[in-house]
Amino acid sequence: MPGSDSLRSIRPYDGTLLWQGAAASEAEVAAAVARARAAQPGWFSAGLEARLAVVRAFKAAVEAEADSFARLIAEETGKPLWEAKTEVGSVAAKVEISVQAHAERTGSREAPFKADPAGATQALRHKPHGVLAVLGPYNFPAHLPNGHIVPALIAGNALLFKPSELTPAVGAFMAGLWAKAGLPQGVLELVQGAGHTGRALAAAETDGLLFTGSAPTGAALARQFAETPHRMLALEMGGNNPLVVWDLDEAHLEAAALIVAQSAFLSAGQRCTCARRLIVQDGAHDKLLDAVLALADGLLIDQPFADPQPFMGCVVSNQAADGLLARAGAIHGKTIRPLLRLREGLPFLTPGIVDVTGLSVPDEELFGPFLQLVRVSSFDEAIAAANATRFGLSAALLGGDRALYERFWMGSRAGVVNWNRPTNGAASNAPFGGVGLSGNHRPSAYYAADYCAWPVASVEADVPFIARPPGAAAPKTIGVR
Ligand code: NAD
Numbered sequence: 001m002p003g004s005d006s007l008r009s010i011r012p013y014d015g016t017l018l019w020q021g022a023a024a025s026e027a028e029v030a031a032a033v034a035r036a037r038a039a040q041p042g043w044f045s046a047g048l049e050a051r052l053a054v055v056r057a058f059k060a061a062v063e064a065e066a067d068s069f070a071r072l073i074a075e076e077t078g079k080p081l082w083e084a085k086t087e088v089g090s091v092a093a094k095v096e097i098s099v100q101a102h103a104e105r106t107g108s109r110e111a112p113f114k115a116d117p118a119g120a121t122q123a124l125r126h127k128p129h130g131v132l133a134v135l136g137p138y139n140f141p142a143h144l145p146n147g148h149i150v151p152a153l154i155a156g157n158a159l160l161f162k163p164s165e166l167t168p169a170v171g172a173f174m175a176g177l178w179a180k181a182g183l184p185q186g187v188l189e190l191v192q193g194a195g196h197t198g199r200a201l202a203a204a205e206t207d208g209l210l211f212t213g214s215a216p217t218g219a220a221l222a223r224q225f226a227e228t229p230h231r232m233l234a235l236e237m238g239g240n241n242p243l244v245v246w247d248l249d250e251a252h253l254e255a256a257a258l259i260v261a262q263s264a265f266l267s268a269g270q271r272c273t274c275a276r277r278l279i280v281q282d283g284a285h286d287k288l289l290d291a292v293l294a295l296a297d298g299l300l301i302d303q304p305f306a307d308p309q310p311f312m313g314c315v316v317s318n319q320a321a322d323g324l325l326a327r328a329g330a331i332h333g334k335t336i337r338p339l340l341r342l343r344e345g346l347p348f349l350t351p352g353i354v355d356v357t358g359l360s361v362p363d364e365e366l367f368g369p370f371l372q373l374v375r376v377s378s379f380d381e382a383i384a385a386a387n388a389t390r391f392g393l394s395a396a397l398l399g400g401d402r403a404l405y406e407r408f409w410m411g412s413r414a415g416v417v418n419w420n421r422p423t424n425g426a427a428s429n430a431p432f433g434g435v436g437l438s439g440n441h442r443p444s445a446y447y448a449a450d451y452c453a454w455p456v457a458s459v460e461a462d463v464p465f466i467a468r469p470p471g472a473a474a475p476k477t478i479g480v481r
Helices: 026-045 048-064 066-077 081-106 143-155 168-180 195-203 215-225 250-269 286-298 318-329 379-386 402-411 448-452
Strands: 006-010 017-022 109-112 121-128 131-135 158-162 188-190 208-212 232-236 241-245 275-281 334-337 352-355 370-376 394-398 416-419 453-460
Touching: 006 168, 017 066, 017 168, 026 121, 026 131, 026 158, 026 188, 026 195, 048 066, 048 081, 048 143, 048 168, 066 081, 066 168, 081 143, 081 448, 121 143, 131 143, 131 195, 143 158, 143 168, 143 208, 143 448, 158 168, 158 195, 168 188, 195 215, 208 215, 208 448, 215 232, 232 448, 241 250, 241 379, 250 275, 250 286, 250 370, 250 394, 275 379, 286 334, 286 352, 370 379, 379 402, 394 402, 402 416, 448 453
Parallel strands: 131 158, 131 208, 158 188, 208 232, 241 275, 241 394, 275 370, 352 370, 394 416
Antiparallel strands: 006 017, 109 121, 121 453, 334 352
16 A cells, blocks of 8 residues: 555546655655765766767657657646647757757857966856756646756756656656666656655755746745755746737637637646736627637547547646636636536536636636636736736737737736747747746746856966066065065
């Protein structure tokens, strides 16, 4: 029988057991940190080329196992197989993007030190922090922790990787691919567990922590880290993202409806960049709303391997579904489409849409297929409504011309600002992060290189020399007084 600190991973779409194992105790966390600490100097001193060879071997291992990897992601999260395949593609693609980002953002350079008459050199090089913990979320259980792991390993860090307690099997699979790629023992320590283990990792003797997850957990980590400001903390958190529709040309109705549906309901709304609030010009976009409703009503919702493939699967657990139903039910707006459980005892939810115009609604992330409609009468009001959140991850404008978009871009307080594209479309070779409760100004993706290493500035010369400063005349004699 599993004990109290055992972990069980359940296939959310049919309730069957996928994986079980033990959560790491505090002593096991400390032992894993010690192993990583011992392995890190060798990993760094092996040199960049040796590290890149292992990282590229990891990419090859991902590609070789792509089918089983995608199937496992789909099984453990409930996302459609097609989407799990795109996640595996992102894991592989991350390698070359990170190699390039490392060279561009944290590479080294040398130049003559101009102030030095004897020909010294000034150099900029980067060093890894040392031992870092990586805490992953469940919604992209491979791609998002991988977005920290690959750049951190390239930089020469050793890692403690704790997958979400909802996706331990994907975490274990990915750690296995690193072992197959020849990563030396101790350089990536897999630590399984839930919040308790995460807290133990945050308290352990590491040099920093790279986190992707919810804002409440990120805030708890920031409190824990307040006592150790010398340790690096990178927080990638959630959003309460706005999608504004303004001056939309009816010729683009179909594409616009698809953009709304994809922004709000892709991955069953379990993307940090999903649109949670649709802000429209009052009275101007009823045809678009009709088109969105027609689309939402026809979205295929099914288990990951169904044929035809669904647009979206279930949410990650019955507990998550219960929480969403309760929180959406507490918003007393005008229901346009109710958020409903599709199958008794399983976490399949239908897309919910509620008009909350004029209501005061909690500024919280509802991490599921639920969209709140807000009608406003001017574009300034639309921008103000878009920014009426403590979060600041993504925002998009649908419609308008470039001048209107520039107003939107200037006014938006978000790390991803899109025009006539979904809120959840982000380029993999761009930085990715948010402001407010969405992040702590340590953007990930292309800029992950920045938080995986620290710069060391040097002035270097073969022999000692310094120009004599005023008031430091050469002594006439050196020796005994
Ligand atoms: P979560 O905050 O519940 O968990 C994330 C990780 O933190 C897990 O590994 C979990 O075990 C661990 N954890 C939980 N409590 C902890 C504690 N007190 N101390 C230390 N660790 C703890 O997040 P989730 O539900 O797995 O993921 C969904 C959330 O992640 C959403 O809010 C979503 O918006 C966000 N997210 C953000 C991004 C981004 O890049 N900004 C990307 C994906 C998801």
